[in-house]
Amino acid sequence: MARILVVDDEPSMREFLQILLRKDGHEVVTAADVSGALERFRGGDFDLVVSDLRLGRESGLDILRAVKEGSPQTEVVMVTAFATTENAVQAMKLGAHDYVLKPFKNEELRLVVEKALEHRKLVAENRVLRHRVGERRRPAEEILGESPAMQEVRQLVEKLAPTKTTVLLTGESGTGKEVVARAIHVRGDRRDLPFVAINCGAIPEGLIESEFFGHEKGSFTGATDAKPGLFEVAGSGTLFLDEVGELPPPVQVKLLRALQERRIRRVGSQKDVSISARILAATNRDLEREVKAGRFREDLFYRLNVIQIRLPALRERREDIPLFVDHFLGRFAAELGRDRPRLSAEAARLLQAHDWPGNLRELANVLERAATLVEGELVGPDLLPPAVRGGGGASAPPPPAELPPEGLDLEAHLDAIERRILEQALERAGGVKTEAARVLSLSFRSLRYRLAKFGIGGES
Numbered sequence: 001m002a003r004i005l006v007v008d009d010e011p012s013m014r015e016f017l018q019i020l021l022r023k024d025g026h027e028v029v030t031a032a033d034v035s036g037a038l039e040r041f042r043g044g045d046f047d048l049v050v051s052d053l054r055l056g057r058e059s060g061l062d063i064l065r066a067v068k069e070g071s072p073q074t075e076v077v078m079v080t081a082f083a084t085t086e087n088a089v090q091a092m093k094l095g096a097h098d099y100v101l102k103p104f105k106n107e108e109l110r111l112v113v114e115k116a117l118e119h120r121k122l123v124a125e126n127r128v129l130r131h132r133v134g135e136r137r138r139p140a141e142e143i144l145g146e147s148p149a150m151q152e153v154r155q156l157v158e159k160l161a162p163t164k165t166t167v168l169l170t171g172e173s174g175t176g177k178e179v180v181a182r183a184i185h186v187r188g189d190r191r192d193l194p195f196v197a198i199n200c201g202a203i204p205e206g207l208i209e210s211e212f213f214g215h216e217k218g219s220f221t222g223a224t225d226a227k228p229g230l231f232e233v234a235g236s237g238t239l240f241l242d243e244v245g246e247l248p249p250p251v252q253v254k255l256l257r258a259l260q261e262r263r264i265r266r267v268g269s270q271k272d273v274s275i276s277a278r279i280l281a282a283t284n285r286d287l288e289r290e291v292k293a294g295r296f297r298e299d300l301f302y303r304l305n306v307i308q309i310r311l312p313a314l315r316e317r318r319e320d321i322p323l324f325v326d327h328f329l330g331r332f333a334a335e336l337g338r339d340r341p342r343l344s345a346e347a348a349r350l351l352q353a354h355d356w357p358g359n360l361r362e363l364a365n366v367l368e369r370a371a372t373l374v375e376g377e378l379v380g381p382d383l384l385p386p387a388v389r390g391g392g393g394a395s396a397p398p399p400p401a402e403l404p405p406e407g408l409d410l411e412a413h414l415d416a417i418e419r420r421i422l423e424q425a426l427e428r429a430g431g432v433k434t435e436a437a438r439v440l441s442l443s444f445r446s447l448r449y450r451l452a453k454f455g456i457g458g459e460s
Helices: 011-023 034-042 060-070 085-093 106-136 148-160 177-186 205-213 230-234 249-261 287-292 298-304 318-336 345-353 359-373 410-428 433-439 444-454
Strands: 003-007 027-031 048-052 075-080 098-101 167-170 195-199 238-242 263-265 272-274 278-283 307-310
Touching (some): 003 034, 011 027, 011 106, 034 060, 048 060, 205 230, 230 238, 345 359, 433 444
Parallel strands (some): 048 075, 075 098, 167 278, 167 307
Antiparallel strands (some): 263 272
């Protein structure tokens, strides 16, 4: 639903437009002249203004100028029975989205309004994404680590950033694949364009196609408005496909077509849209093994795997752990408004000895916990979770007990066992759900379903 200001000096036309637009679910406010329109405009936030070009002796262009000066994001559609090329050109130069000639058909006006609102939404989403890029932009130097493997990663980032080449980032969950993807983006010539990230494993299967390619209004139940997909939102920026190995086969086919033809089609549309975003992808799966098992398309794998960057697990570069400890403790202390604490010798030893199945994400989780709970300036072993101290980790379920004489609620008993194992797997994985799914040999979607069933773990 949008908030629309309708301006026309004819009462019957104002009423007609108000009824027509309200039937489409919009909130409609009306005005009869320039002063009334500007008064209402200053008093509320409008998505769209629909104004007659001639308002008695006044001009709707005065409203157009004022709207674009005061709220550039508000779209304006001009309506006129006296169209001339000069008027149309002037209106478009002043920022009008479109103009409609009287007499018009209802569907004609509806289509123009829908396109104007869709354009406003797309511009707003791009603005938000650009803001996020600015907030979260990180230079390649913040790919922390002095180990040989990480020095090689930084060198590849420098070489690949200025190119258009598709890059596949591989490595276990939590190794920093998105950080590297962002570093590639900000070092290239697309740095001022959107960086759009999508976790392919976190979207319900029935909505993936709509998220990727967008949909038209009414294309499926719940599609109350047209929506651009992430390929369109990314524009000429970068689209980061995180956990691309989780995509179901039907979507793999459509993604391959999009990458090959550089065109997409919204769900419910008959028209193709050109795309120009650079593609970066990431996975914690062995995609070559997935291809051999028939779970991932070979042609899509080769399309994504033009250049591969492997991110090493944290246990493979233990010499970098002190750098990350210093970085995370400093960051979390600053967020809490405290001085940076330091590790005791025993706490440092335990962090070095831990295998870190959740990698950097698990380490960050552990250090945020420590920075929050510490009293004073020293983080001791008591502030580390049991899994890091050596007392945690998932265990096998207990052997089945004999059936009690009074009987047993089998469903409740099995639910209790399943819940305990899920909680232990999450603890072992440092709260990283994709890693917990690997520990339990489950797909991410299966794990998410089970966690939701027991109300464990919050949002993905």
